[in-house]
Each structure stands twice: as structure tokens, then as C-alpha cells.
Amino acid sequence: MRNNIRRPSRRTVLTGAAAVAAGTAAGWPRVSIAQSPPAQEITPALIEAAKKEGKVNYYTSVEIKVAERIAKLFEAKYPGIAVKVERSGAERNYQRIGQEYASKIYNCDTLNSSDAAHFIVWKRDGLLEPVVPVDVAQHYAPEFKDADGTYATWRVMLSAIAYNKTLVKPEDVPKGFRDLLDPKWSGKMVKAHPSYSGTIMTATHQTARDLGWEYFEKLALQKIMQVQSAADPPKKIALGERALMVDGGDYVVSIEIEKGAPLELVYPVEGTPLITGPSAVMKRAPNPNAAKLFYLWSFTQEAQQAMVDVGALRSAHALVKDRPGRTALKDIKLMRENAAEVEKQADDIKKRYTHYFKV
Amino acid sequence: MASVELRGLTKRFGATAAVDNVSLTIGDGNLVCLLGPSGCGKTTTLRLIAGFIEPTEGEIVVGERVISSPRRTLPPEQRMMSMIFQSYALWPHMTAAENVAYGLKIRGLDKATVDARVKAILAVARLEALAGRYPSELSGGQQQRVSLARALVVEPETLLMDEPLSNLDANLREEMRFEIRRLHDQFRTTAVYVTHDQAEAMTTADVIAVMNGGRIEQLGSPEDVYERPVSEFVARFIGASNVLKGQAIDRTQVAIAGVPVATTGRALEPGRETAVAVRQHDIRLAPAGSGEPPANTLRGVVRRQVFLGSSRDYIVEMQDGAEVRIAAPADQSITPGSAAWMHLDPERCRALTR
């Protein structure tokens, strides 16, 4: 980060595509938020207003089936409001929103991303509408919510190692990341991409910080199968296409195990990257009431519990019970998440990653 | 009804002039034939008249109206012309009757009138029985007649024909020549007929314009161009003439292979190279006698003779090496290799202008 000052901020680069042509950057208004607004409950008036809008566009990077199931739960709870799930990788969604906003297309109502760094940018650029669900105010620890009330952690997950038990002998099971550099794993591993997945972006930042980039430089020589989404490696090892996943959403592994896939998670001895996935309401939401309703609902104990139950994710909600039999976070050595650093280093991380892995 | 006048018409494609300063007046009701070898500009001239292409220079006037000039060209559909194409250009997705009716429908006639006119013209063209057939089900001659009927039924001011018979076999071609002439006599439409076949031109045309290299070489009645060719090109192209070259001796005589030959046609300039056209059957061939040959008689050696049934085709080589082709009576046989005399009738020796 030698040229931190001269490097264009993410936002100017974001609008660069249109700006070079147009000569002017299509900016959005800057809003300074002094403090967190009062906590909100779901009121009949809000439900009524939301039903008039009839739909909500939900951008998310959570695994598609989990996203659609959450959406169906909401639709069941509030009939007449259709949730349109726009699922893509968090980094892809980030670019998409930038592109859409630069063209004055305000399609997104509420969004959820696995890259907490995005919210720093969006908040700074005034894209987010401050809304504080009463659950967040009461049951969320400060590290899981924005002090100004613009976003809060909707889900928590890990990017862990996992393997297919039919393809890896018990005595070979790796203990940590550095074990993956053993030549015996060459051609046997699958890995997701930080340019696509927010989970992987965040995890790559933590791993590179704690293990050094040399780890990735060596890992790249292992003939890794490179996929895009953090939801894909668990599916690839479930298919038996590769024996081991280097990174990926732990919740997708759990779902695959429930479906009967012979998979097993490994929490690396070096520490497991922890990823928080915040949600927020867009200031320019086309369906502002439905957006707010969905947002408020998604942080209720009920919705958070459902997210844990159907999505195998973890919740920051104090009252939500973790899945039975799941290793508690406090029993796992975690790497420390630092969204502010990710925000600063994202471009560099992608550049280095592409340099080592060629794609 | 109107005459068609071409005034200094020129069409250039790039540097080459396909049509070069052509001026021609086609009288009302006349059939003019543009005759010439391929590439002489006759089809381009026709397409200029039709309005498919614009002239580079000059103009085309129909009646009082300028229909083509470099500045403004009336589109073909507004020229009140009809055209018969070399390919017939019958529309394969329409029956014979539908093909014929098309032009009438465009003119917005009601159905009953259209039907009546189509019926009448099909009768004239002897096509009644074939009205419902598609072009692919018709013979070449039948297609040709449909094409004629389609062009005539709209009673155009001007009828254009582009090698209309070239796709027919020889017998049919002869029959159709007379058919076209018959229909022309009946309708008296101002017509332009393009062909490379001089017999076709002779049969059909009121006036023949012989074209060469984008220019009109000679314009005249069929008799004119046949009997009185003005140039070597016309003489050779029309009716198979020998063109003999020599030096003019006085105002009427040309020395050919050393023999003074009396000519007709124009006053000669003594001392100048002059070409003389003599038709093959206008040369009287005889075995060489003893002594001096009579006046206007050339000497030569028979090189070849072919029996053609009604005549004998001779090639005789003169002393200067030039060859003369002669159509002699069938019963006159002279063995190749023997010497022969060729008598030229002064009335039939035409001194050429060019």
C-alpha cells in the first residue's frame, strides 16, 4: 500500500467506466449521519405500505437455495409481497450496484453481502438508509452493528477447510492451511475466487495477513481447481470432483452433509477466517417500505433462527440458538476480521491473487 | 404514345464508357433494334432507357419529358414502359395468369377488368390453357410468351426487349421472331430490341442501330445496314462480307492485290488505303482461264471448299495472302489447290467510309 494516497478510491474507479466517457462522474449525494436512529419495530402500517408495493428486490451473496428459502419464509409471513432474489458473488454484486447506480438505475431494495468492507464504502457514499431493527438494538453486540445504524451483521460464517471422506484417508486429513502445501494434494483441491466471492475476499485478506502471501504463492503451484463462488467448493467435493476444499462457506458444507454427502469440516490450526455478512436498506430503494419490512423481519429472532436452521449459518442474535452438535465459535481458533483493511486492500488482494493463480 | 430520344447518352463505369455519346431517335410506334456483339453497350443502353441505371452524361427524352439525365432520373416504375428480359424473369411464385395480371393490379384496375384483359392477352399469346401453371411447369417458348404477354398487357408507351430469344432453341427462336413482329404490328408500341443476332434484327426491326464499343456504328433500315454498310465492323457483323483492302487509284477504283476493282458507295480519295466490302455470294468464282482475266477479276488459289447442300463454301487465297470467302453454287466444284478467278460485280463492291 505504498501509493495509498495516489491510488483512486474504490468509488472513483467504480464509476470510472461511465465517467471516462461522460467526462463527469455520476455521483450520489453525500450524507453525514450523526448518530443511530431510534430502533424500529414492525408496525401494521409498515406491513400495509409494504403490501402496496407488493415486492422487494433482495440482492445477496448467500447460497441461492438458502436465499430462496428465507425469501419463501418471508413471503409466507407477509403474503402479497414477492421477494425477488438477485444472488451473485458479493464482489459481483458490489460491481453491479456501482454500475446500476452510475446509470441511475435504482433496482436494489435491500442487500446482504459477505464482504463487510462494501458497507464502509456504501455508507461513506450515502447509499444506505439508516434503519435499526429493535432486535439489533437489543440483542446484537456492538461489533455486529454499525454505530450509525446503517447496517448490521445478518449472518456469520467461516471459510473452513473441508474434505470428502471417501477420497481422503483419516490419517491424511490436513490439520491446517500449511498442510495443503504437501505435494500429495496436488490436483486434488478446489478453491473459490476473491474477485467473485466476498467470503473468499475476506478470508484471503485474513489468511494472507496471518500466513503471508508466500502461502498463496506456494498453494498456487498445487494445481488448484479454481471456481468462483464460496458456495461452489463444497458442492465440488460433494460431487467427488476434488477431495479437498481450501476455502468456501462452512454452512454450505453443513447443508451438503445433511443431504448425505460424505464431507467433513476442518478448522485449520492456523485459525479459521471469520466472515460477517451485513445487510442494509438502500436509500434509493424502489420499494422502501417492503425493503424496510424485509430488513426488520430478517433480524428478528424468528428469521435469524430460521437462517441458522435452514441455512446452517451462524447468527449474531444473542437469543438465537446455534445448531445442535455444531462446534461453537468460541471453541474454534478464529482469524480476526478487519473490514476496514479489506476495503483498503481489496484491489491489491485481487491483483496478487491473479498474479499467483493466473486467473 | 411517344417517341424515345437519346441525346448524347453516356454511361461510364469507372474509366470505361459502356455507352459513349449515343444519340438516337426512336419514332412513335417504331421498333428499333440495338444490334452488336456482347460488350458493345446495347444492354446498358436498354437499361438506361428502362431507368435501372442513371446516365453519366446526356439525357433520355420520351415525348416532351426528360426521364433520364445525370441530375434526375425517373424511377423505372414511373416510365410507363415494359420490358422482356433475357431470363424472362417470370416470378416463380405466381402462375402464368398471375404474372400477367401483376402490372394491371399495380395500376389499380378492378378485378373484373384485370381478368378480362389477362384473358384477352393470354388468348393473343395462345396461352389460355396454361394460365394456371407455374413458370417451372412451362417450356421455354411458353415462358417466353408469358413474358411477352406480361409486358404487353399493360399497354406500355415503350416496350424494351433484352435478348428475348437467346434462351430458346433455333426453331423456336425463328418462330418467336415472327411472333414478336406480329405482336408489334398489332400494338404498334414504341419498342427497343436488343440482340446480337442479325437475323433476329432483320426480321423484327424497323430500324437497326449497329453498336460497337459503346457507340452507334450505323443506323438505318435493315436494308440499309445490310446493303450499304458504312464500316468494316458493320460489313463483317451484318451478313458475312469479305472486307478487301487496297489503295484507291481514282474516285471509283481500288487496287486490290494489284488488280483495279471498280466500287460503288462513295467518292474515293486517290492514294488512300480503302476497304471494300463484298458479300460472299456476290463473288462469281470460276476456274482460272488462260490469258488475262476480265476486268474486276481477282486471281487466287482455292484453299478449301465445303459442300453445304444449297451452296458451296470456298476459301480462296489471293496473291497478297489475303483470304476471300465465297458462297458459290452447289454444283460448281473446283478442286482445292487449283487456281481460280473471282469476278466482282462493281455494283456490289462497296467502298467503306471507315
Next chain:
Amino acid sequence: MTRLARSTLVQPEATRLRLDLSGPVLALFAALLVILVVLPIAWIAIFAFSTKDGGVTIANFVAIFGDAEFQEPLVTTLVIAISVGLICCLVAAPMGWLVARSDMPGRRLVRTLVTASFVTPPFLGAIAWELLAAPNSGLLNQAWRAISGAAPDHHLFNIYSLGGVIFVISCYTFPYVFVLVANALDRIPGELEDASSMLGARSWQTARSITIPMTLPAILAGVLVAFLQAMNLFGSPAILAIPAGFHTMTTKIWSLFQFPPKPELAAAAALPLLVLTIVLLRAQSAILGQRSYAVLGGKYGAPRPVRLGAWRWPALAICLGLMLLPVFLPYGALFNAAFSKVPSKLITWSTLSLHNVHFTFFELSQTWGVMRNTFLLAVLSGTVGTLLALVIAYLVARRAVRGHRWLGFLATAPIAIPGIVLGVGLFLAYTRSWLSVAGVDIPPMILYGTLWILLIAYLTIELPASYQQLGSAIQAVHPELEEASRILGATRLRALREITAPLLLSGVVATWCFIFVAVVRELSAAVILFTSDTKVLSVLIFDLKESGDLGAIAVLGLMMLAITTAVVWLANLIPGAEARRQASQM
């Protein structure tokens, strides 16, 4: 006959007074073409020479050509394109000959199967081949291990490799060569071969000395098309090459649009593809020159099929065997994936499951909107695109306007632009805000986020192929047929409508179907231009692919094929299309 009195006949005076709209209509189409083609290309050109803040630079080219990160994909792309061109030629040319000129049984069947492989989107084929030939989970590799008893980590095929990419692209590119060769052979009159036989040439000599040289232009054109297709394809390499850890030019260009987008580098990276395509197209016309073998006029008999004798059935077996690769095996794998819980396991009655179908149609909230967008766009593009190509091809073929050569050039130009780059060009052209040029403020044209921008993209992308299809169809209609109509009083447009159009009907229907199919399977431009409201099927499948949802992909893919097939089949039921083609061949 004198009863047909001249004076009673109405001459087309009315026509003379009526305004002839032909000219303005022609001008309109010319302008449209400029907007469709020149605008995006211009933006790409501007970007290739721009710095991020709008300055002029050649730094982008320096960055591209000086960096191994770009050189490697360029070399890879060339290797793929050349290999695909050769493979397609070797497979498709003999097959085209068998179908067009031999007495092999089942010729229609083979043609139909080739059409099926053409209708298959290459990215769907690539996904299907992942299911078949992924080194470990691929069904074929599993079968191989089961049969041979090979070790669990042993594999016969690895689709995630350069060879795999070449193979899969070939599977879905060879129909181009096949169709060109078979059509060329269909048009060569049998007499030409008979003449050779009469001179004592044996079948193979005739083939070598007459048939092959006459087919050569078509083969060459086919190889060129295959080469360009392979070079500019995005979906298959994105699916197969990236997991294997290498890029082609198109995937590299695509990666440049990931955050932070570098459109100026992408534009510069597109330049080698652009130049190469133009050079190849020039070379082709230089080699072929005026050697046009189109046989016009005259009546020729239908070609006499060459007797294969004992080879009839083996030939069919080989053809059908080859069709395993683009059609039977992939669709088998997709069916398997659609109806099983684990796509890498063969379904049995006990594992048969409809949960993918249920998920796709009842849980996936995007399915219906995406379907609506896709088929609306496909129908619109087919209709507008056919009309556009028809008029342009007509203007060029008939040299109807000054500068018709430029029209032809513009209509062919998009072939040199990879879809993904065109997508960016359009994105840049239609997302900007107010623009000031020489003191004149140009209002913004924001089409991004609407279906219009996708329509424009599809029209532009499909223009070269549809223009050429209709161009050759128009060439086959003798100009005198139109002139005959015009001289009888029809305006140019009326002649076009009443004479040319009916004669072109089968060509028009074919082009419409071609565009429809191509739009449904188009991915590379759509992947840049879509928004969540304007997503199309191919992009949805691509999205699902990125998160590994193979079951839903299989269901969507099969449905896409079913609907496409149904639409093409219906279009060909248009009355008279077949019969009229027969007539126009007269």
C-alpha cells in the same frame, strides 16, 4: 385484339404523383446501421486509447503486449482457434459430403442431429461435458474406472484442460462448417460430376478433382467461421479454462470488467482479436478472389448420390457415433443431473428426484421473469434483425444506394468484435450522462437497465450472419425478377414486398430461426449488459454455474432447448415456405 383499346387503360399516373418513399427508407436503415455498429465500435476505439481520466495514451497497448498476463491468453486463444478450425474441417466436411452427396441411410436424421447440436448453447454443452468428463466426478471417467478397475484418482479424460476446451468448442462449432459444406454441395449440379464421370473419372477422382475444389470455398469459409467462433467464444472457456487456471482472451477481457473495471485495457485487449479477424476475412476474399462457383441459370438435375456400397451402414454408424459427442452424451448427462440429487451419480428409480425441477420452477424467484425476458428478446431480435438484415443485404446485393459497399462492410463488421467487447461498447454508449461535444450538449441515452440495450446488442451481434444468409438468398433471386416488377410500375419497396420477399420466405424463416436460437444462447454480451430486471436465461445459467448449482442448470438448459426446438419447428410450419423454395430454385 383491337378491343383492348389503349385509351381505356389507366396508366400509372397516380404512381407518378405519389411520393416514392424508397429513398428515405433506405437512408433510415443506413443510419440505423451506423448507430448499431459504429457507435459501440467508436467507444471501444476511444477507450483503447484513453487513460482513466480521459487523456490520450497508448499505454493500454503497452500494458497488453508487454505483459505475460495477456500474452499467454493470446497464444492460448490462437491455439484453440486453429485447433478448432482444423478439427471442425476434418469432421464436418466429410460428414457434409456424406449427407449431401452419398446414399448413406439416415441422412435427414444426421442433419437433424447436427441442428440439435447447433441449437445447444456452447456454455450448456460445456457444463454438460463437465458432468461427463470432469477428471474425478465425470460420468465417463467413473465408467472407465468401473470397467478398467483403474485407481480412484486415475482418469481417462480431463475436461478442465486446453484439450478439453478445444474439444467442447469443436463440438458446438462444427455445425457451422457442416451446414456451409452441405449447402454448397446441395447447390453443385450433378451434371458437373457426371461430366467428370463421363470422361472416365472414377468416383474418388471425381470427388477429388471436381467436388472438393467446388466445395473448397465453402470449406474455407467454414474453417474461418469456426476459427472466429472459437476465438470469440466466452462461455465455454469461462466454464472450463478458469477452473484449470488459464485464460483465453475473452475470459481475460471479461475479468477486466470485474471490480475495479478496466474498460480501456479491455478495449485494447480486444484489438488483437479485431485485427486478426479483419486480416483473416481479407485473406479469405483474396484467396477466393472472384472464384465464385455459384451456379446460376440453366436447369440442372438433382445430384446423383455416390454409392457407398458396403460402407453405407458403417458411414452412418460413424456419423451417429460422432453425434454422441455434441448431442447424445451431453443431453444424457443433463437429464441425469436434472432428475437426480447428486449430478455425478447415475440416476436409478430409487434416486429419481424432481427436487431440481421443483426448485427451478417454484423456489427460484428469477425463473419466470428471466424466461419472459429471454423469449421476448429472442422474438423481437429475430423479427427486427431479419428485417434489418434483409434490407441491408438487399441494398448491397442490388447496389441500390451509393456507398452500398460501406453498408455491407458495416453489416459484416461486428463479426470481428467479440460479444463481450461489444457488450462493453454498448454499455459505454448507452449509460453515459450529458456529453458535451464541441459546445453542443448531447442528451444522455440511458438504455442500460432496459431490454432495449440487449435488443441492440443482439441485433448487432447477429447482423453479420443474418446479413450473409439473406445476402446469398437474395443473390439467388435474379435481379431481373425485381426489375420486371419495377418496370411494370412497382416501387422498389413494392417490388421488394411482392416479388423478392415471397421468394425469400424460406431464407427469411431460416434467418429468423437462426437469430432466435442465437439470441437464446447468447451469453457474452448479455453478461455485461444485464441488470437484475433484465436478466436472461443464459446469464441466469451462468450465475447458477458460478455457485455450482448443476441441477437447476440442467433443468433450465433442457427447458431452453425444448422451447427453442418448439419455436423453430413452429416457424417452419409457415405455409408455403418449403414449396416456394422449390419454386425459386427453378
